[in-house]
Amino acid sequence: MLQGIPVRLGFAMAALWVGAAVADTEAERLLKARQAEFTQEVIEVADGVYTAVGFGVSTSSMIVGDDGLIIIDTQIDEAAAQGVLAAFRERSDRPVRAIVLTHGHGDHTGGLRVFVGDGRPQIWGREGFGSEGRWLAQAGLTVQRLRGVRQAGMLLNSEQRINNGVAQAYWPKRRGPSGVFAAQNRPTHFFTGDRGALDVAGVRLQLVAADGETGDQLYAWLPDRRVLFAGDNFYKSWPNLYAIRGTGYRDVRAWIESLSRMIAERPQVLVGGHTRPVIGADRVTEVLTRYRDGIASIFEQTIAGMNQGLTPDELVETVKLPAELAELDYLKPYYGNVEWAVRAIFAGYLGWFDGNPSNLFPLSPADEARRVATLAGGAEALRTAARAALATDPQWTAQLCDRLLALDPDDAAAMLLKADALDALARELLTATGRNYYMTTALQLRRAAAEASTSGGSGSAGS
Numbered sequence: 001m002l003q004g005i006p007v008r009l010g011f012a013m014a015a016l017w018v019g020a021a022v023a024d025t026e027a028e029r030l031l032k033a034r035q036a037e038f039t040q041e042v043i044e045v046a047d048g049v050y051t052a053v054g055f056g057v058s059t060s061s062m063i064v065g066d067d068g069l070i071i072i073d074t075q076i077d078e079a080a081a082q083g084v085l086a087a088f089r090e091r092s093d094r095p096v097r098a099i100v101l102t103h104g105h106g107d108h109t110g111g112l113r114v115f116v117g118d119g120r121p122q123i124w125g126r127e128g129f130g131s132e133g134r135w136l137a138q139a140g141l142t143v144q145r146l147r148g149v150r151q152a153g154m155l156l157n158s159e160q161r162i163n164n165g166v167a168q169a170y171w172p173k174r175r176g177p178s179g180v181f182a183a184q185n186r187p188t189h190f191f192t193g194d195r196g197a198l199d200v201a202g203v204r205l206q207l208v209a210a211d212g213e214t215g216d217q218l219y220a221w222l223p224d225r226r227v228l229f230a231g232d233n234f235y236k237s238w239p240n241l242y243a244i245r246g247t248g249y250r251d252v253r254a255w256i257e258s259l260s261r262m263i264a265e266r267p268q269v270l271v272g273g274h275t276r277p278v279i280g281a282d283r284v285t286e287v288l289t290r291y292r293d294g295i296a297s298i299f300e301q302t303i304a305g306m307n308q309g310l311t312p313d314e315l316v317e318t319v320k321l322p323a324e325l326a327e328l329d330y331l332k333p334y335y336g337n338v339e340w341a342v343r344a345i346f347a348g349y350l351g352w353f354d355g356n357p358s359n360l361f362p363l364s365p366a367d368e369a370r371r372v373a374t375l376a377g378g379a380e381a382l383r384t385a386a387r388a389a390l391a392t393d394p395q396w397t398a399q400l401c402d403r404l405l406a407l408d409p410d411d412a413a414a415m416l417l418k419a420d421a422l423d424a425l426a427r428e429l430l431t432a433t434g435r436n437y438y439m440t441t442a443l444q445l446r447r448a449a450a451e452a453s454t455s456g457g458s459g460s461a462g463s
């Protein structure tokens with residue numbers, strides 16, 4: 001009956017949030033300024049070494065050797081890879097002799113077949129390649145794909161999505177969410193231990209084990225031209241020490257050590273897995289050192305706080321990047337977020353229990369919501385408070401809506417109010433993955449509300 005009204009209101013508000021008439025927030029202004037990192041270009045980073053940026057979502061590089069090419073990373077899909085290959089072909093028509101995959105994530109491997117072509121290049125990776133994807137698959141876990149669609153913003157339009165913080169907004173031409181692990185996109189050659197070397201087309205390229213974003217990560221080091229290809233252990237953003245699509249613990253200490261090893265090579269050029277290369281020995285050393293020191297600072301503060309018995313909720317209140325690091329553009333949380341890193345470090349070492357015995361066997365969400373509603377003077381009083389908070393405190397609105405939905409999972413009005421709160425939170429957040437997650441969930445809540453309304457409130461509101 002009345003349920004149709006909030007649905008229409010909800011859509012009207014959604015149109016407001018994404019409409020051109022609304023002025024950009026500071027976060028949106030910064031995300032839009034980021035687009036400069038994704039301008040499509042092939043950059044000659046050193047003599048005979050080219051890096052393609054702004055084609056798909058990740059970088060690909062080409063080293064021109066005496067009688068052939070070495071390619072490093074192969075884009076997210078074949079369409080992006082074809083664009084890169086065509087641009088590389090304007091610089092060299094020599095055959096591809098070898099391909100190096102810095103790690104197993106789909107955004108670096110999806111276009112492999114295009115670079116393989118009709119030749120039989122060696123395809124190099126590290127032993128254990130694809131371990132993250134295998135670990136999830138062996139458990140039968142699939143929900144990270146749905147969460148990955150939210151994190152990547154695949155269901156959003158371009159105005160909502162803006163970009164992914166370290167890559168342009170891109171909708172892959174292959175099926176599946178970002179971060180899928182295609183079994184066929186695998187190396188033919190593996191190196192074991194700490195360091196391997198590749199001698200192809202007169203080029204000597206070192207491959208170095210570098211645990212970090214993944215346990216199968218490597219960096220490639222071209223010593224004669226001092227170019228370091230970092231994979232995803234470096235890009236210009238606070239790193240994704242934890243991905244909200246759902247990941248196991250990314251070994252932060254190992255990541256710090258990998259960065260120290262990269263600094264010790266004294267590169268002239270640093271090619272990250274995303275964003276534009278950093279060029280110039282002094283600049284590379286400075287950037288890598290501060291990047292490493294930033295991660296180390298958060299790690300050490302978190303461990304110190306854990307040793308004092310602080311819970312994750314308490315830690316995120318106090319653990320911060322030092323001011324002189326926080327202001328650096330390449331450490332701003334465009335993609336990863338310091339708070340999520342702190343929680344990941346806690347969970348990685350101590351697991352889910354925060355140390356507070358009240359949380360050993362907490363009330364169920366419905367039980368807790370009933371008691372909070374009683375304290376507040378009833379569910380409608382909760383709803384009034386949730387509505388009143390929307391303009392100034394959307395986080396509180398969202399948390400109160402969670403109580404309303406715990407009381408009644410088919411409460412369409414609470415879904416719509418929560419959707420508005422999530423959109424408001426999204427617009428203030430710089431971290432693109434979180435922005436995408438908020439906005440996609442808002443979209444899904446509005447759909448669920450429409451379903452709950454048309455089925456008279458008796459349908460399932462799952463999303």
Ligand SMILES: [Zn+2]
Pocket residue numbers: 058105107108232273274
């Ligand atoms: Zn990547």
